[in-house]
Amino acid sequence: MEFRILGPVELEVSGEVIGIGPLKQRSVLVPLIIDVRRPVMLDALVARVWDDSPPSEVRNVLYTYVTRLRRILEAAERRSGEKIELRRQSGGYLLDVEPDLVDLHRFERLMARSRRVTDEEERARLQRQALSLWRGTPLADLRGPWFGRVREWIERRRLEALSEWAGTELRLGRPLTVIEEFGRVVTEQPYAEPIIEQLLLALSSAGRPMEALELYAVARRRIVEAIGAEPGPSLRRTHEAILREEVAVARPAGTHQGVPAGLGEDFSLSP
Template identity: 90%
Template sequence: MEFRILGPVELEVSGEVIGIGPLKQRSVLVPLIIDVRRPVMLDALVSRVWDDSPPSEVRNVLYTYVTRLRRILERAEGCSGERIELRRQSGGYLLDVEPERVDLHRFESLMARSRRVTDDEERARLQRQALSLWRGTPLADLRGAWFGRVREWIERRRLEALSEWAGTELRLGRPLTVIEEFGRVVTEQPYAEAIIEQLLLALSSAGRPMEALELYAAARRRIIDAIGAEPGPSLRRTHEAILREEVGIARAGGGATPPGAPPRGGGSPRRGERAGGGG
């Protein structure tokens, strides 16, 4: 059984998606999914679902949605054999289900595990598993101020995870994997400096520094046009390191030389040098 919010809101049981009702009914369930096993106060729930425009008799409307959701969850519990309970508690409602049954919480758990392991191959595996949970825009079918803020926060978590994954792949000497994935991500997130920085490193590590410099120039123009300021210091330092040829070329199993580190094997790599063994 899985509650899914990393894309359209869904409940999947035994490989089948179970309908959880109309838009507002799904909107009532999502705050309870996000705060799983913690009570959401009635006033907070109303504010999250209806912003500043709740219907008249909003508590009766809310109770109707909760009653319908309970029936759906009871059916899901019967099909899955797993305990699911939506109950009134502490002046609000609480969804009692294992956090690992929520894709967002499983994503966070996998990323936390990846930070505790010492082997980069295992770290990359956990990071890929976490990122594979994404199915599109989080909460894609919900509208409202609170859902918009949550969506932005979840998207930031994804970008952070992508940046961590890219760093792992580069240490493993696989820049082409990062290039293939991040070309699309930069198009979707043109101001995400951590993603742009990892793509710069990947291109340079793959022996394509001129492409990296062109990417930086285009990104810098976008950022200046959008906010009227230069890119942040980390992105600028990486750009300068590529200009000074301080980013080593990735070699199979050995990763790339990061900015500021002495080049492997002594001496600076030549522009255009290709990685031995590929990525």
């Protein structure tokens, strides 16, 4: 069984996605998933789901959704054999389920574990396992200010994890793996400096410093145009290291010299 929020909100039981109701009903469940095994106060739950426009008799509406969710979760418990309980507690509601059954919490656990291991191959394996849990835009089907803030926070966690994974792959001498993945990511996240920095290092490590310098010029221009300031010090230091030819070249078997896949027209490295 798995509660999924790293993409559209879903509940998977025994390989089948189980319907968890209409949009507002799913919206009630998500804060309880995120704060699993911690009570979410009634007022906080109402504010997260309805923002400043709760319906009249909102507590009755909320109680109806909770009652329906309980029935769904009880059926999931019977099918999966996993303990699930949605109960009233401390002036709110609490979802009691093993945190590892929530994709977001498993992602965080795997990343935390990867930071504790000393073997780089094992670290890379754990990081890839964590990143494989992503299915698209987090909470893709939910709307509202609170869900938007949560979505942004989760996306930042993914970018941080991607940057950590890239650092591991580069230490293992596999820059092409990073180039293949990050060409697409940089196009989607053109202002994510840690991602740009790792792609610069990967290109330079693969023996393609001129492409790295061209990418930096494009990224710098876009950042300056967007925020009116230069890139941060870490990205600038990496750029300077490439200029001084201080990045070691790793050439695993199969190194090629083509343009990184996925950079897209906006990040084209051709003249």
